Amino acid sequence: xxxxxxxxxxxxxxxxGVKLTLEMEGYQVxxxxxxxxxxxxxxxxxxxxxxxxxxxxxxxxxxxxxxxHEDERWVQVPFIFLTxxxxxxxxxxxxxxxxxxxxxxxxxxxxxxxxxxxxxxxMAELTGxxxxxxxxxxxxxxxxxxxxxxxxxLIALLIVAALVGIPLLFxxxxxxxxxxxxxxxxxxxxxxxxxxxxxxxxxSGGNKxxxxxxxxxxxxxYEVTYQQYEIFISETGHSAPWGSYPEALAGHPIINVTWExxxxxxxxxxxxxPTDAEWEKAARGDDGRIYPWGDEWNVAYANTSESxxxxxxxxxxxxxxASYYGVMDMAGNVWEWVDDxxxxxxxxxxxxxxxxxxxxxxxxxxxHNEVRPNYAQDSLGFRCARxxx
Numbered sequence: 153x154x155x156x157x158x159x160x161x162x163x164x165x166x167x168x169g170v171k172l173t174l175e176m177e178g179y180q181v182x183x184x185x186x187x188x189x190x191x192x193x194x195x196x197x198x199x200x201x202x203x204x205x206x207x208x209x210x211x212x213x214x215x216x217x218x219x220x221h222e223d224e225r226w227v228q229v230p231f232i233f234l235t236x237x238x239x240x241x242x243x244x245x246x247x248x249x250x251x252x253x254x255x256x257x258x259x260x261x262x263x264x265x266x267x268x269x270x271x272x273x274x275m276a277e278l279t280g281x282x283x284x285x286x287x288x289x290x291x292x293x294x295x296x297x298x299x300x301x302x303x304x305x306l307i308a309l310l311i312v313a314a315l316v317g318i319p320l321l322f323x324x325x326x327x328x329x330x331x332x333x334x335x336x337x338x339x340x341x342x343x344x345x346x347x348x349x350x351x352x353x354x355x356s357g358g359n360k361x362x363x364x365x366x367x368x369x370x371x372x373x374y375e376v377t378y379q380q381y382e383i384f385i386s387e388t389g390h391s392a393p394w395g396s397y398p399e400a401l402a403g404h405p406i407i408n409v410t411w412e413x414x415x416x417x418x419x420x421x422x423x424x425x426p427t428d429a430e431w432e433k434a435a436r437g438d439d440g441r442i443y444p445w446g447d448e449w450n451v452a453y454a455n456t457s458e459s460x461x462x463x464x465x466x467x468x469x470x471x472x473x474a475s476y477y478g479v480m481d482m483a484g485n486v487w488e489w490v491d492d493x494x495x496x497x498x499x500x501x502x503x504x505x506x507x508x509x510x511x512x513x514x515x516x517x518x519x520h521n522e523v524r525p526n527y528a529q530d531s532l533g534f535r536c537a538r539x540x541x
Contacts, residue, residue, distance in 0.1 A: 154178040154509075155200040155272050160190040160216065161234065162208045166257075170203065170234070172521055173261045174268065176487070176531055178457065178509040187211025191219060198225055201272060203255075206235040206242070217249060230271045234259070261527065339377060339403075339467065342370040342538070343434070343479050350433045351440040354518045361518075364429050371426055371434045372535035374467035374480050375405035375488065376417060384417050393528065403466040405486045405533040411501045411525035414489045414534035425491040426537035428520075431504050435483070436517035437476025444475035444482045444517060454484035455508045456515050464508055464531070483515035484508060486533040494522035507531035 157179050159170050164185055171181045182199060184190035188211050190204065202220065206213035213233055220226045232253040233246050246254045253267050347368040353361040378394075379402040385392045393408035409417075411425075418424050426434070435444050443449060451458045453473035455465050468480045475482050482488075487503040487510070494500040500522035506514035509531050513519065523532075 154180055156180045156182060156197065157268065158182045158184065158190060158193060158199040158202045158204075159234075160184045160187065160202065160204040160208070160213075162186060162205060166205075169261075170264070172514075173264060175457075175510055175514075176507065176529065177265050177268075179268070187213070187216040187219075190216055194220070194226060199229060200275070201230045201232065201268060203232050203234045203268075206233055206237050206246075214245075214249070217251060221250070228275075230275050232267065232271065234264075261523070262529075339374055339380065341373040343373050343477050344368065344370050345430070345434050345477055348438060350436060350438045352429055352432050352436075352518070353520075354516075364433070366429055366433055367539070369426075369430055369537055369539050371430065371479060371537040372423075373478070375486060375533050375535045376414075377467055378402050378404055378406050381406040381409075381417060384420050388416075388420055390416055390420075401464075404464045405467055405481070407464065407486055407530050407533050408528045409489075409533060410528045411489050413528075415491075417534075418536040421536055423536035423538045425489060425534065428490045428492040428502050428504070430537055431482075431488065431490045432517060434477055434479045435475050435505070439476065441476065442516050442518075443473075444479070445473050449512050451512075454506075454512070454515050455481075456484040456506055456512045457509050458512055459484070459508070461508060464533075481505075482517070483512075484510075486531050487521075489532070489534040499524065501525045503532065 154177070157174055159167055159174070159181060160183075161167050161170070162185050167183050167185060171183055174181050182193055182197070184193050187204075187208055190202075191211070204213045204216055208216075211219070213235065217231055217233075220229065220231060230252040232255060233251050234255045234257065235242075236257040237243075243254055243256075252271055255264060255267060345366075345368065347366065349363050349365040351361055352364040378398060382392075382397050382402075384390060390413070393406070393413070415425055441447055443453070445453050450472075453470055455461055455470060464486055467485070470481065470484075473483055474480055482505050484506050485508060486505075487507045488505050490502050490504055492502050494502050501524070503521050503523055504519070506512070506516075506519065514521065
């Protein structure tokens with residue numbers, strides 16, 4: 153599992169945005185909307201890193217930092233200010249206190265991720281531990297350690313390995329493992345979605361349930377693959393998201409593409425990106441289901457963080473997770489761009505479906521998230537659509 157990060161800010165929207173950004177990178181995220189709430193969380197679990205705002209009512213960021221570093225349980229936990237206080241005096245005060253880093257709002261999500269990664273890596277170097285979730289690094293540390301003057305014997309390592317390995321035998325994901333497979337014969341197939349109404353959105357939260365009536369359209373049965381995208385690259389000269397074509401990933405969904413990249417591919421293919429409503433109908437059907445296959449979560453039906461695979465899989469690897477209309481991988485594997493802006497200010501585009509490193513709530517058919525259109529990362533891809541037959 154990824155490192156545990158505590159995010160503290162009195163702006164719930166910012167907390168949700170940071171949480172999504174970090175969860176998409178495989179981190180486990182705890183949240184608090186006040187300093188008092190953060191201390192309550194800390195009383196129950198010690199995170200690997202704390203991201204906190206400064207200007208909060210009650211216990212503000214400065215006081216939270218002091219309380220954290222007065223307690224021996226938390227004194228080694230990296231602490232980063234994430235704040236709108238940008239003048240030199242504020243930054244100097246934070247650094248003089250000993251805060252590990254200082255990120256000012258508004259911030260680039262990729263910068264945030266880089267700072268978090270760097271701080272966790274530095275902490276691992278200082279403690280001699282491998283990164284969270286890296287058992288080999290921690291076994292190497294154990295190998296070099298001693299119990300008193302006596303080196304840890306090999307038999308102890310074997311016992312540890314056995315104890316770690318036994319539960320893994322029973323927790324292997326039911327889905328397929330990461331391996332090369334030839335491109336599917338039907339990889340270019342599209343699914344016809346009939347005209348008519350469906351329920352879009354959730355019964356709670358900001359994305360309220362409502363009836364939407366759509367004309368007939370088609371949508372790709374699978375997410376666009378590396379091999380399909382490579383043909384587009386070779387024919388158009390469009391920039392590639394790789395240094396050299398990764399043939400072993402030919403049948404995996406293409407990743408590290410921006411919204412503009414996805415739009416250009418679909419246009420080249422004589423298609424377009426699906427609208428937000430089209431994507432949801434293709435995933436949800438006309439019976440309002442929560443997941444593409446039905447209302448109950450099943451870890452064997454989708455490649456999300458619960459599966460433990462840790463990477464994308466060949467498209468169509470989870471046939472039992474097909475949607476009402478037979479569209480594949482609309483829960484997990486990789487996030488997917490859609491055409492729509494998230495709001496009127498046209499800053500962010502909507503992404504759908506969750507991914508291999510996102511928890512299953514983001515794989516719900518109505519789950520609705522957003523990022524800037526120039527954003528690209530290793531769990532974000534797309535599929536195309538077109539109108540009519």
